[in-house]
Amino acid sequence: MAIVIPVINLKGGVAKTTTSVGLAEMLTTEFKKKVLFIDLDPQTNATTMLIGEHRWKDLNDEGYTLARLFESALWPDELQFDLKRTLQRNVSNILAVLNLDLIPSSLDLINIQDDLTRIPRGKFYSNNPYDILRKAIQPIMNEYDYIIIDCPPNLGVITLNGLRIANGYIIPTIPDVLSTYGIPQIINRVNDFAWEIGSSIETLGIVITKFRENSNVHNTNLTRLKSMIDAPLFSAIFKDNNQMASAADFTMEYATFRQKWGYGGQFESFYSLAKEVVEKYERTEN
């Protein structure tokens, strides 16, 4: 069964999408894993990073996105979710990435987020509003080693659908006051939710993103994160770096991971992050 890892922070702009996409690509290239990426964020950034805007628009017009899954839970008599057509095989603009599949998101998810809490009970997908994603992807979960999930910046029903199937989750944060502010709440809420559903969801760790070495605020908060928050810190640190931001442009094509993400230590940081994750799960399996 796949190891499922959502990437969560209550704040936007902290590199959730960047971290999750890079981690997924790293797991396929350097660690030879088969990876499914699920984009749960209505902002759809990870989707357009991995398949581009044109392909996303076509899929969205046909109803082949996660918006349709959640709509079909709300209106089961009218709408159906087609997993086969929604699942995009062999995505990414890195040629060396061969084993990455995507379940794309949609901007239309924004409109239905609130309705999901009022889901009618008793229909196929709708016994439990947290179970919609789990039931839908069950047929393909065995195909993958890892499932990486990019989440919206909240702990609403959509994010909980990701946590419902999670083994552990990652919290990316810029080491500044506002980005780190909600981390204790995330950890508490996830622990409560895990207890509610009777499973264990491990806080794999906090990843420092957009780190500026010469910033006092960043250095102070990094120290604070090490000592004050009840979660491990990954040794990987992502420095503030322009090439990491340009990696969001799908229209460029790259031969290798390094070419896309740049040569300023990004490869090493993603490698270290992926290695910590893989070692954790391959140790506990044995």
Ligand SMILES: Nc1ncnc2c1ncn2[C@@H]1O[C@H](COP(=O)(O)OP(=O)(O)O)[C@@H](O)[C@H]1O
């Ligand atoms: N290490 C970095 N250095 C510079 N810019 C970055 C870095 N990581 C991410 N970015 C950029 O910061 C912005 C926010 O990142 P993103 O991954 O979209 O965050 P989130 O998903 O949390 O909203 C994007 O424009 C992204 O390209």
Ligand SMILES: [Mg+2]
């Ligand atoms: Mg994002």
